[in-house]
Amino acid sequence: MDHVALKRPHFFFTTAPLPCPYLPDRQERKIVTELSGPDAEALHEALSRAGFRRSHSIAYTPACPGCNACIPVRILVDEFRPKRTMRRIIKMNAGLVARQSLARATAEQYRLFARYQESRHAGGDMALMGFYDYRSMIEDSPIETFLVEFRNQDNQLKAVVLTDRMTDGLSAVYSFYDPDTPSASLGSHMILWLIEESRRRGLPYVYLGYWIADSGKMSYKARFTPLEAYGPAGWRPLKLDENGRPVG
16 A cells, blocks of 8 residues: 555444345445545545545445455556447447536436436445435545536436546546447446546546456456456456456
8 A cells, every 4th residue: 555644543444244236145344444634635545556445435445254356457548449349439429528527416417327226226225315315425525526427419418427536547436327328338438538538637547446257247347458456466467367257
């Protein structure tokens, strides 16, 4: 972990076990700490580089007994080259306009978020979120966070990605999109946009959060090569075998 000169002590806690949202018949536990005070950004930077993620004003990392399936990954921006299918996605969505704004929740965003949850994650905890829960997810951040809205030529909101700005990259915190246009691959389009925005800003990485080889919900992340994965030896190139399993 990067060294951070903290102005006050920070405490880490382990959550109670809950059913894993990604793999059946497994329990999920996390190590969490609060991001607050004058050193919140510095702590977030160091923890993010050590594989943690942010939600609201909390940084967390999985600590599941007997399981290490969650692998933090980040895209190497300078080495990334879009494959043929990705170039098609970019062309397909060329009419979308990306607009960056402060992390402020709107009713329009929430309606799209609710439709996305109902279509893609019905029965999950996030599908039960009301507007005020959604607003908390978007606005409760102790660090530099912004939204990117993607709109079509009729100014209809089609996709949104909540993004943290770090000194070495952009971190995709959460994204959602119009579930009625699956062929547009809007989720992949937002990642491609973040890669190009990071390149424009001179930032070397796009942090994608956790990749899980056996989770269909996470499989898309492995397509954005080259990727680095965080493990006991720090960040190293993610290498996969012919079955999509990590090697080395």
